[in-house]
Structure formats: structure tokens, C-alpha cells
Amino acid sequence: MSEPPGTVDVAVVGAGLAGLVAARELTRAGRSVAVLEARDRVGGRLLNVPVGDGAVVEIGGQWVGPTQLRVRELADSLGVGTYPTYDEGDKLFEYAGRIRRYRGSIPRINAAVLADVAQAQLRIDRMARRVPLEAPWRAPKALEWDSQTCWSWIRRHTATEGARKLLALGIEAVWAADPADLSLLHLLFYTHSGGSFDELIGTSGGAQQDRLVGGSQVLAQRLAEQLADAITLEAPVRRIERDDGSVRVIADPGSTRAAAVIVAVPPALCGRIVYDPPLPAQRDQLTQRMPQGSVVKCLAVYERPFWREQGLSGQATSTEGPVKVMFDNTPQEGSPGVLLGFLEGRQARELAQWSAEARRNAVVACLARVFGEAAGRPSEYIEKVWAEEEWTRGCYGCYMPPGGWMDFGPALRAPIGPVHWAGAETAVVWNGYMDGAVSSGERAAAQALATLA
Amino acid sequence: MSEPPGTVDVAVVGAGLAGLVAARELTRAGRSVAVLEARDRVGGRLLNVPVGDGAVVEIGGQWVGPTQLRVRELADSLGVGTYPTYDEGDKLFEYAGRIRRYRGSIPRINAAVLADVAQAQLRIDRMARRVPLEAPWRAPKALEWDSQTCWSWIRRHTATEGARKLLALGIEAVWAADPADLSLLHLLFYTHSGGSFDELIGTSGGAQQDRLVGGSQVLAQRLAEQLADAITLEAPVRRIERDDGSVRVIADPGSTRAAAVIVAVPPALCGRIVYDPPLPAQRDQLTQRMPQGSVVKCLAVYERPFWREQGLSGQATSTEGPVKVMFDNTPQEGSPGVLLGFLEGRQARELAQWSAEARRNAVVACLARVFGEAAGRPSEYIEKVWAEEEWTRGCYGCYMPPGGWMDFGPALRAPIGPVHWAGAETAVVWNGYMDGAVSSGERAAAQALATLA
Numbered sequence: 001m002s003e004p005p006g007t008v009d010v011a012v013v014g015a016g017l018a019g020l021v022a023a024r025e026l027t028r029a030g031r032s033v034a035v036l037e038a039r040d041r042v043g044g045r046l047l048n049v050p051v052g053d054g055a056v057v058e059i060g061g062q063w064v065g066p067t068q069l070r071v072r073e074l075a076d077s078l079g080v081g082t083y084p085t086y087d088e089g090d091k092l093f094e095y096a097g098r099i100r101r102y103r104g105s106i107p108r109i110n111a112a113v114l115a116d117v118a119q120a121q122l123r124i125d126r127m128a129r130r131v132p133l134e135a136p137w138r139a140p141k142a143l144e145w146d147s148q149t150c151w152s153w154i155r156r157h158t159a160t161e162g163a164r165k166l167l168a169l170g171i172e173a174v175w176a177a178d179p180a181d182l183s184l185l186h187l188l189f190y191t192h193s194g195g196s197f198d199e200l201i202g203t204s205g206g207a208q209q210d211r212l213v214g215g216s217q218v219l220a221q222r223l224a225e226q227l228a229d230a231i232t233l234e235a236p237v238r239r240i241e242r243d244d245g246s247v248r249v250i251a252d253p254g255s256t257r258a259a260a261v262i263v264a265v266p267p268a269l270c271g272r273i274v275y276d277p278p279l280p281a282q283r284d285q286l287t288q289r290m291p292q293g294s295v296v297k298c299l300a301v302y303e304r305p306f307w308r309e310q311g312l313s314g315q316a317t318s319t320e321g322p323v324k325v326m327f328d329n330t331p332q333e334g335s336p337g338v339l340l341g342f343l344e345g346r347q348a349r350e351l352a353q354w355s356a357e358a359r360r361n362a363v364v365a366c367l368a369r370v371f372g373e374a375a376g377r378p379s380e381y382i383e384k385v386w387a388e389e390e391w392t393r394g395c396y397g398c399y400m401p402p403g404g405w406m407d408f409g410p411a412l413r414a415p416i417g418p419v420h421w422a423g424a425e426t427a428v429v430w431n432g433y434m435d436g437a438v439s440s441g442e443r444a445a446a447q448a449l450a451t452l453a
Numbered sequence: 454m455s456e457p458p459g460t461v462d463v464a465v466v467g468a469g470l471a472g473l474v475a476a477r478e479l480t481r482a483g484r485s486v487a488v489l490e491a492r493d494r495v496g497g498r499l500l501n502v503p504v505g506d507g508a509v510v511e512i513g514g515q516w517v518g519p520t521q522l523r524v525r526e527l528a529d530s531l532g533v534g535t536y537p538t539y540d541e542g543d544k545l546f547e548y549a550g551r552i553r554r555y556r557g558s559i560p561r562i563n564a565a566v567l568a569d570v571a572q573a574q575l576r577i578d579r580m581a582r583r584v585p586l587e588a589p590w591r592a593p594k595a596l597e598w599d600s601q602t603c604w605s606w607i608r609r610h611t612a613t614e615g616a617r618k619l620l621a622l623g624i625e626a627v628w629a630a631d632p633a634d635l636s637l638l639h640l641l642f643y644t645h646s647g648g649s650f651d652e653l654i655g656t657s658g659g660a661q662q663d664r665l666v667g668g669s670q671v672l673a674q675r676l677a678e679q680l681a682d683a684i685t686l687e688a689p690v691r692r693i694e695r696d697d698g699s700v701r702v703i704a705d706p707g708s709t710r711a712a713a714v715i716v717a718v719p720p721a722l723c724g725r726i727v728y729d730p731p732l733p734a735q736r737d738q739l740t741q742r743m744p745q746g747s748v749v750k751c752l753a754v755y756e757r758p759f760w761r762e763q764g765l766s767g768q769a770t771s772t773e774g775p776v777k778v779m780f781d782n783t784p785q786e787g788s789p790g791v792l793l794g795f796l797e798g799r800q801a802r803e804l805a806q807w808s809a810e811a812r813r814n815a816v817v818a819c820l821a822r823v824f825g826e827a828a829g830r831p832s833e834y835i836e837k838v839w840a841e842e843e844w845t846r847g848c849y850g851c852y853m854p855p856g857g858w859m860d861f862g863p864a865l866r867a868p869i870g871p872v873h874w875a876g877a878e879t880a881v882v883w884n885g886y887m888d889g890a891v892s893s894g895e896r897a898a899a900q901a902l903a904t905l906a
Contacts, residue, residue, distance in 0.1 A: 387734035
């Protein structure tokens with residue numbers, strides 16, 4: 001455990017993508033920086049795990065979409081290439097007790113259900129476009145939209161049980177939360193922030209289109225190499241003291257004085273730092289109202305991606321679960337074969353309480369049900385219960401329950417004197433994604449720079 | 454700043470009513486106790502303020518109702534008497550731009566609105582009785598009820614705008630939160646926990662019926678006298694280390710070893726303590742999902758309670774606000790006259806951002822509009838923005854947004870090894886009230902005692 005530098009221009013809390021990008025911007029502007037990271041590694045919600053033969057895959061955030069320009073530019077600048085998520089062959093869909101095989105983006109199920117879903121999505125996209133990204137609380141019907149859950153809206157605006165299940169599945173896949181958890185306004189803001197609902201849930205053409213060569217964490221690792229001595233690991237920040245002109249950031253191994261600090265951890269965790277003087281009411285109560293989603297990311301490793309030989313893409317969805325969303329997550333090398341399964345929202349919360357063995361059995365049994373017997377015998381099984389991670393406490397990100405945006409939204413990005421906020425949750429475009437993390441780091445760095453003499 | 458004792462049987466975090474009652478129970482059972490309190494005073498959300506001539510009134514929780522047996526028994530045992538909240542004379546109701554004077558419990562407004570409200574309340578009470586207090590998530594329609602906000606339910610089950618405003622006013626008065634913030638299941642649980650909706654909002658016969666002689670904080674002060682050396686003030690607990698058999702509770706002035714610890718602070722603040730090993734996923738994510746309500750409690754002091762001379766009770770409600778609920782809060786002595794006004798939910802959040810002077814002006818102007826010119830010239834104005842209080846961060850208590858009870862409810866009281874949870878939010882009966890704080894302290898003490906050798 002090394003000590004952080006005693007004095008710098010700007011301190012950064014958290015070496016996730018947002019914090020590292022902020023630090024790079026500050027360094028480029030000729031400022032000295034100290035990045036204080038609680039873990040013994042950089043990357044935050046980005047984490048590679050080895051799957052044999054030198055290959056790695058991600059057990060955290062991993063995909064980049066075609067319109068995610070900030071993270072693409074970052075990858076380019078770091079010499080990190082992309083390759084397409086495996087999206088060839090048929091998809092599988094478990095619905096109403098049957099597994100159906102289909103091509104394209106729409107499974108062949110009951111036409112009334114499909115029409116019902118399509119109309120709901122159309123409505124969502126149309127409403128979403130009316131939500132100002134910089135200020136969702138100014139949407140024309142903001143109060144009404146923020147006063148109800150997505151569950152309530154779906155129930156009112158769909159006619160079939162099938163459509164409700166499918167929309168729930170989509171919401172769980174995007175937010176790792178249930179339709180009951182989310183404010184409708186949050187869904188609309190987030191949808192607009194990413195473009196459209198199809199872009200949020202899509203593979204080719206959507207947010208899951210591409211992968212990063214070497215695994216997404218490599219972005220953080222390369223940034224960290226550039227920042228070198230500026231980063232102190234195993235340095236959880238416990239306290240931030242501030243006066244008009246400066247801050248003192250106190251971490252376990254030591255403290256750093258700076259003219260400003262950028263706090264680049266999820267809003268729910270921002271509230272766990274002690275601030276002296278204490279934060280204003282609105283900012284503090286915001287941190288009580290942006291809970292993290294709940295996800296267990298599961299990787300089943302096989303000698304080769306056997307499903308490809310059967311003309312399957314490895315992409316599957318199931319309304320039964322417990323694994324509701326599955327992907328081929330084989331590394332670029334083509335082996336070993338890796339199936340990725342997500343436990344999300346209620347399933348994650350329930351199964352997180354099981355023993356690791358029972359959870360593994362349930363996940364693998366589900367994969368076998370969908371992909372056939374061979375999927376029931378992985379050579380390795382790797383999982384991450386993100387809510388157990390002390391320095392993340394959930395994934396994919398923090399969301400707004402009803403009432404959050406209206407009364408607390410304005411506190412999301414507003415600096416408190418020399419204390420600035422970054423992180424994917426504070427982004428305007430692609431909120432909640434790597435892309436949003438990058439732009440938030442850039443924005444926070446610019447804000448902090450503007451305050452320096 | 455004195456140091457806490459080095460070793461005791463049980464440590465208690467927080468010297469609010471729950472923590473103090475727990476400590477008393479443990480002491481009575483012959484166990485040694487250390488109560489670690491962050492503030493320089495005991496009482497938590499109970500706080501007396503002087504209003505001149507030796508009289509005090511409460512700027513925090515204050516009332517006790519007829520069925521609140523645990524807190525009544527506690528008051529008895531401490532020699533603290535009760536006296537009735539001033540409830541004579543007419544009430545005032547500002548509605549649709551007019552101030553109406555009425556007697557009894559129902560203002561004379563549009564009969565359709567009154568019938569609409571009455572029917573909604575009847576439905577709420579009927580549903581509430583079906584919520585098991587020990588396990589709200591087992592209610593017959595728990596999933597449906599926990600998937601929607603109170604706003605959605607009210608909108609669907611009322612026909613008039615007036616009824617919606619009145620029900621919103623009632624909800625704000627009870628939870629210091631907006632109908633959009635609360636899960637319907639939470640409203641139903643809480644209503645059942647207190648008896649009925651009328652009991653929650655009522656004065657005579659309801660939760661606001663009586664006051665405590667000497668001010669409610671006297672309960673905490675008398676308990677503290679009995680506990681004497683067991684309490685360490687100015688000792689915020691930062692960290693709780695545990696193994697199978699014991700805990701180490703680390704506060705700013707020193708640490709205490711114990712066989713068990715009772716954490717008696719609001720759930721939202723429980724998450725701000727560092728636990729080693731970290732808490733399980735469900736318990737941690739619960740603390741991200743029980744935000745504190747938002748209230749500014751305002752006291753306007755006058756030479757005498759002049760409204761009484763006009764045949765007014767001092768009780769008033771207004772659908773316009775910003776002060777929506779007003780009471781005569783004159784101390785038992787009968788002078789000075791004190792009007793109490795609450796800013797709750799959205800009003801509290803909005804006005805908490807104003808300067809103290811602007812807020813005072815808005816509150817006093819509102820009192821003058823309702824009670825006449827004389828109310829516009831208080832000799833003193835006292836207020837507390839509870840969300841600014843570092844060791845409470847809101848009031849009246851933490852509530853469940855949609856989805857909270859279903860997925861996280863079971864973690865509310867379940868001990869984590871030697872770590873037990875108390876506080877009004879963990880109570881089964883009169884959850885959120887002083888009465889619930891008392892029973893929660895008794896329950897947690899019994900749990901902890903049962904684990905001691």
C-alpha cells in the first residue's frame with residue numbers, strides 16, 4: 001500500500017473509466033493529478049478474467065455500440081481495436097414453455113403479442129424524444145412520467161401478458177432492475193440518451209454490437225499506464241474536507257491536498273464518503289435515491305463454441321429464467337467457447353442469496369435447457385455477484401426510482417464548491433454506458449479546469 | 454471527546470430512542486453496554502428547543518397516539534406524563550383558493566370530493582389489513598402492490614382532482630414524501646402497522662393525540678441518565694469488524710469490542726458504515742433503497758396563542774402550501790404561543806435550497822395567510838431542515854420505494870452474524886414512530902441477548 005501524493009492540482013476518486021479519463025484530460029492540460037482507487041486494480045465495473053490459453057473475457061461491462069463515439073475515440077487513441085459480437089446464425093427464444101429458433105430480430109411468436117410490443121416500443125421512443133437530456137425534469141409531462149413505475153405504464157399500455165413479459169425482459173436486460181423499480185421518466189431519459197429502445201437492446205446496430213480486443217478492461221489498463229505514478233491503488237477515500245479554495249481527500253494510506261476533487265464513483269457510493277462540511281440536503285438525499293441495479297454475470301466455458309456448429313448465434317432470451325439473457329462471449333481467438341448468462345433484477349437478488357454451488361447449478365441447468373445437453377458440462381464456470389463488490393455494490397448502474405429525477409435530478413452533476421461529480425450515471429449521452437463514463441470524465445475535468453487559477 | 458469502553462457485552466450504535474431502549478434492556482439483563490452516539494446529544498430525531506421562560510417545544514418527533522402502548526409504557530416508567538395536543542375550536546382548511554373554517558374531522562367542501570376521499574381511504578384500510586406486518590411481501594397481491602407508486606393507485610381509484618390533492622396532503626403529512634415516491638405496498642404496510650389511515654393522520658384518537666410533558670426528547674434524556682457512563686457522545690461509528698464470535702466497533706474517539714452490536718440508526722445511514730467483512734448483497738442493496746423523507750419543521754413563536762381566542766384550534770391544512778400542515782404547538786404552560794408548520798416532500802426539497810431568510814419569509818407569509826395578519830409577526834422563528842442533519846439526513850423516516858419490500862424486505866431485520874438492526878424503520882407495529890423505535894430496541898436487545906453465552 002503506497003501513499004498518495006501530498007499535494008496536486010486535482011484529486012480524482014475512483015480509477016474506473018470516468019476517473020481515468022478525467023485524470024488524462026487534466027494531465028493533458030498540464031495539471032498534476034492524484035487518482036485514489038479503493039481496489040487493488042483499475043477499471044471499476046470493467047474487469048477481464050482469464051479463460052485459458054492467454055485469452056480473456058469480460059465479467060463486467062463489455063460492449064460498445066456504433067453511436068458510442070466517445071468510447072470509440074478513446075479506444076482508437078489507446079490503440080485498442082474492436083471486433084463484432086458474434087451475431088451469426090439463429091437466435092433462441094424460450095417463451096410460454098417452448099424454445100423457438102429464429103433469424104433476424106423478431107422471434108416468431110403470437111402476432112398480437114409482437115404488435116403489442118412494437119406499439120409500446122414506438123410509444124416509448126416517441127415519449128423519450130421529448131425528454132431533454134440535460135434536464136429530464138423539464139420534459140412536458142415530466143411530473144406524470146416520474147410519478148409512475150415502468151410496471152404501471154406497461155400494464156396500462158399493453159393488452160397482452162406476452163408483451164408485458166417481453167418488455168420486462170428488455171428492461172431487466174438494460175437496467176438489471178425490474179419494471180417496478182424504475183421511474184418511467186428514467187426509462188424515457190435513458191432511452192433518449194442511448195438513441196432508441198432498439199439501440200439499447202440490440203446487438204448489430206445496437207449497444208451490444210462490438211467488443212474490445214483484449215477485453216474492455218484494457219481501456220482502463222492503458223489509461224493507467226499513461227498516468228503511471230498518478231494512481232494510488234488500495235486507497236479507499238473515506239473523507240473529503242473542503243473550503244472555498246481547496247480540498248483535502250483522505251484515503252486509508254494517506255491524504256492529498258488539491259484545488260479540486262472529481263468524485264468518479266457511482267452516486268449510491270458517493271453518499272458513503274464523509275464530507276466536511278456535510279453535503280447540502282438535496283445532494284445527500286440524491287445519493288439515497290439512486291440505487292444500483294442487481295446483476296450476476298455468469299460465464300460458462302467450453303472447449304469450443306459448439307453452438308456455432310449448429311448454426312446458432314449463442315444469443316438467447318428466456319421469459320422463464322433464471323438466466324433470461326444469453327450471449328456467445330467467446331474471445332476473439334475463437335476458443336475456448338464461452339456462453340454468457342445474466343441474472344438480472346429479481347433473479348439476481350434471489351440467486352445472490354443461494355450458495356455459489358446452487359447458483360452455478362441453476363445457471364448451468366438453464367443454459368443446458370436452452371442450448372442443449374452439451375451446455376450442461378462447462379469446463380469452467382466463472383461468475384460475479386456485482387452487488388457483493390464493496391466498491392461497486394451492484395451493476396450495471398444506478399437508476400432513478402419514481403420521484404428521483406423531479407426532485408433530485410438537478411443535484412446529479414452540480415459541483416459543490418470544489419467537489420465535482422463524474423461517472424456513467426452523470427452522463428447526458430449514453431448514460432450508464434462506458435461511453436457515458438468517458439464523456440462524464442471529460443466534462444468533469446473541464447469543469448474542474450475552469451475553476452483552477 | 455471521551456473514549457468508549459474497551460470491552461463490553463453489547464455495543465449499540467446510535468443514542469436515539471431505539472438504541473437507548475435496547476441499551477436499557479441489555480443493562481436490565483445484567484449485560485454491559487456501550488452506546489456510541491455521533492452527535493453531542495442523545496435523542497436522534499427527538500430534539501427539544503427552548504421557546505423562552507424555560508418552556509421547550511419539539512423541533513423533531515413529538516406526538517404519541519392512544520394505541521402506541523410501548524412508548525406510553527416507556528414514558529410511564531420514566532415518570533414522563535402526557536397532555537393532549539390542543540384540539541379545541543375550529544380547524545382551517547385552505548382549498549381551491551379559499552380558507553374554510555370547520556369543526557370535527559371533515560371540512561365542508563364539495564361532497565363528491567369528500568365521498569371520493571372516503572372511498573379511497575376505505576379501500577386503503579381494507580387492503581392494508583391484508584398485509585402481514587412481519588412480512589409485507591407475503592400479502593396476497595404483494596407483487597402488484599409493490600410494483601406501483603401511491604400516485605398511480607390514487608389516480609386510478611379516485612375520480613376527482615380534489616380527492617387526489619387531499620390524499621396527497623395526507624401522504625405528505627405522514628411520510629414527508631410525495632405519493633410518487635412511495636410504493637403502494639409500503640403505504641398499506643405502514644397503515645396496517647399504525648392501525649388505519651385515520652389513525653395515522655388523526656389528532657384526538659390518532660397518532661397526533663398527545664404530547665409529552667417536558668418535550669419528547671426528555672424520554673431520551675431520562676434513559677440516558679439511567680445509562681450514565683455507558684454512553685459516549687461525539688463518537689460517530691465508522692467501521693464494524695466482525696467474526697463469528699465478536700465485533701469491533703470503531704468510532705472516532707476509539708473502539709469497543711463486544712460479543713454483539715445493535716445498529717440503531719436509519720437504514721439509509723446503516724449503509725454509510727464500513728463493515729468488514731462487507732455486508733451481504735441483499736442487506737447492502739436494501740440500504741440503497743430506503744431513502745429518508747424530506748421535511749422542514751418550522752416553529753413560529755408568539756407572545757400568546759392568539760388563535761385560541763378566536764375559537765381556532767391552530768390546526769390547519771392547505772393544498773396550496775408551501776406549509777400544508779399546521780398545528781398549535783404551544784407548550785403545556787400555555788405560553789408562549791407556538792404555531793408549527795411542516796414543509797414536506799417536494800415543498801421541503803424545494804425550500805431547503807432557498808436561503809434561510811427566504812424560507813422563513815415564505816413560511817411566515819403562509820401562516821399569515823391562513824391564521825391572519827398576527828401570525829405574520831412571530832417574535833421568534835425556529836426551523837430544522839432535517840435532511841441537512843448529517844446524522845439523520847431526512848425525516849420522518851426511511852420509506853420503501855416500489856420494489857423495495859418484495860426484493861429487500863427480508864433483509865430489514867435479519868441479523869448478520871453478531872450485527873443486529875434496530876430503529877423505528879424496523880418495527881412491526883407503529884413502524885416509523887417513537888412507539889416503533891421502542892419496540893425495535895426491545896426486539897433487537899432480545900435477539901442479541903439470545904446469542905450471548
